[in-house]
Amino acid sequence: MSKKEFLQRLSQGLDLLDEVEKREIIGFYEERFHSGTAYEGKTEEEVVSELESPETIARNVLEEYGINPKFIKTKEQRYNNVDSGQVIGVALFDVFVASWLLPAVVSISFALFASLISYVGVVPLIIGEHTIADQYLFAFLTAGYVLLFFIAIAILDLSIGLIKKIVVWHLNAFKLKNREKWIKKLSKVSIDRMCKTSGTMKFLRSILIIGSIVTIGYTGYHLFFGEQQYFASYANIQKETDEYYTEITDVEKWSIITNLDSVDVEIKPTQREDIYISHTYTDNQDFEIDVDQTNHTITLTQEISMVNFFSIQDIAWWFSDGSEIVIEVPEELLFETIDVSIINGDFDLEDASVDTLIADVMNGKIMITNVMLDTDTILEVTNGSIYVYDTVSVNSGDMKTVNGNIVLKNVVFDAYVLRTENGKIMLDELNVDLQDGLTLDAKTTNGAIDLNNVYVADVLLRTTNGSVDYFNEDHTFILDDLDVSTVNGSYEGNVED
Amino acid sequence: MSTQLKKGVLELVVLSKMEEKNRYGYDIYQEISQHMIISESTIYPILRKIVKEGLCETYLKESTEGPPRKYFRLTKKGKEKLLFLRQDWLKFQRVVNLMIRGEKYE
Structure with missing residues (x-):
């Protein structure tokens, strides 16, 4: 047996003693080993053999x-006073509450800390040319961020406190x-305590919090309620309108092609004789209009902006209605x-006659009213709905959206292909007069399909999570083929094939 | 010799050894074990008790041969206690002798 093992076993044997006494007794034996090895030139093993076994020593x-x-109770018996009910309670708490509560609270505070990075977007307010409103807004937002920082710290402290409470509860249970x-030891771990123990920290914190609240109050008052109403001035930001006129020299079909970023198009x-285009905007965004008289084409383009940092223009934009392009054409003008x-x-698009209609909108809606169409029509939206009313085509209509509805009323197409992921398909009065529709293929994943008088x-x-309704007033109309499929919905209708 | 008897007088013996000169723990044990068979493990708790009661104090003494050793030195209180115990022992010894002889010669 080595000295280390000997002392370890002795220490175990003396577990019942309080720490100081145990230390002292072991101290004697450590010294005893020194005496044996250093002074008498024995090996550790020889010293051990001179001594009684650690267990005997401990007993003595x-x-x-x-x-x-x-x-004396055995070691296990000594744990008899552990309340098993409490232990089960702790275990259940760990599994059902602590497992989500702690990560949630910690991540909230971390997320708040991370969000402070967006302060970068506030700084440009006072760089370069800026108004007094910009200064107020900068002070307002800066104070807000300071408060946010302290809220994040408070939540972090709360989570630390929570963890401490739970650990102590475990220790006690x-x-x-x-x-x-x-x-x-645990009670010392706390940000709040750190601030309390350090005088300067406490002072700095108080100053920052009080300063921020005062700043928010003062600048906020000026921004929202002050005489100048700075925020209101942002809200009523001056929009500008540019106007363009295009003479129509001969009776030809015209085309309109657009490639735009953020603007409504109508x-x-x-009753005019020419084509009139008005562009209303807060930010020109390199809007360009190109009129090709020989090909009778008007091309509207705008610089497609990348995702940009949060800027004061964006705030202003939220308050305003956004930009808009209105194209007014003579009633009798035909579009190619x-x-x-x-x-x-x-x-x-209202009251028009168009050979080919193609519309592609990412975020927004498409509204087609009273239009005559010739060739195939393609309408595509990512986030938004498609509405087609009082429209006639001799060809097919292809309409797709991901998040939005497709609504058709009083419409005549040859063939319909309708697709949406998260939205309803509502069809009312299709091919009513001639009952001449050829095919209709409608599909949605999460939404209902509702057909009324569709001939x-x-x-x-087809729908996965939605119901299908199909009712026709004219019972004499018999379909060639009706194929309905729904996974988690029901089908109701009075049509037959 | 009965361990129970030995235990009773061990404190007195240890204090006496300390009175002779300042000693370290193992030294005290070796001194005593020359005269009676005694377990090392009973000596150390007694030393602890004596220190705790303030009968002696400890100090570390450097040595050229090895690591420092903890030496025990009697305090004034310890010396008084030793005097008291000694008188006690003499009285006790006399009474015990009397009783033992009494039984024998009756």
Whole structure:
């Protein structure tokens, strides 16, 4: 047996003694080893062989302290005072509450800390040219960020406190040895305490918090309620309108092609003799208009902006209605092609006659009202709905959206292909007069399909999580083929094939 | 010799050894074990008790041969206690002798 093992076993044997006494007794034996090895030139093993076994020593020592080891509870027995009900309670708490509560609170505070990075976007307010409103807004936001920082710290502190509480509860439930020591140590871990113990920190914190509240109050008052009403001035930000006129020299079909970023587009007929385009905006965004008289084409383009940092213009934009392009054309004008592409904005087409209609909108809606169509029509939206009213085509209509509805009312197409992921498909009065629709293929994942007076020969309706309704007033109309499929919905209807 | 008897007088013996000169723990044990068979493990708790009661104080003494040793030195209180114990022992010894002889010669 080595010295280390000997002392370890002795220490175990003396577990019942309090820490100081145990240390002292072991100290004697450590010295004893020194005497043997350093002074008498023996090996550790020789010293061990001179001594009694650690267990015997422990027994003797305990006896000298008036403890008879025979009458001492075993180690397991000593844990008998652990309340099993409490332990089960702790375990259940760990599994059902602590497992989500702690990560949630910690991540909230971390998320708040991370959000402070967006302060970078506030700084440009006072760099370069800026108004007094910018200064107020800068002070207002800066103070807000300071408060946010302290809120994040408070939540972090709250989570630390929570963790501490839970750990202490565990220590107590399991009646752990030396838990007082640990609890005492734990109680020192706290940001709040750190601030309290350091005078300067406490002072700095108080100054910052009070300063921020005062700043927010003062600048906020000026921004929102002050005489100048700075925020209101942002809200009523001056919009500008540019106007363009295009003479129509001969009676030809015209085309409109757009490639736009953030703007609503509206095309409507008026009593005019020329084509009139008005562009209303807060930010020009390099808007360009190109009129090709020989090909009779008007091209509208705008610089497609990348995702940019949060800027004061954006705030202003939220308060305003955004930009808008209105194209007014003579009532009798015919369109060859209308090809519209918009990132953010609505497209509205009214009372027109178009050979080819293609519209592609990312965020916004498409509204087609009273239009005559010739070739295939393609309408696509990512986030937004498609509405087609009182429209006639001799060809097919292809309409797709991801998050939005498709609504058709009083419409005549040859063939319909309708697709949406998260939205309804509502069809009302399709091919009513001639009952001449050829095919209709409608599909949605999460939404209902609702058909009323749809007179199409070949109908295919599919939905995963929605119901299908199909009712026709004219019972004499018999479909060639009706195919309805729904996974988690029901089908109701009075049509037959 | 009965361990129970030995234990009773061990404190007196240890204090006496300390009175002779300042000693370290193992030294005290070796001194005593020359005259009676005694377990090392009973000596150390007694030393602890004596220190705790303030009968002696400890100090570390450097040595050229090895690490420092903890030496025990009697305090004034310890010396008084030793005097008291000694008188006690003499009285006790006399009474015990009397009783033992009494039994024998009756």
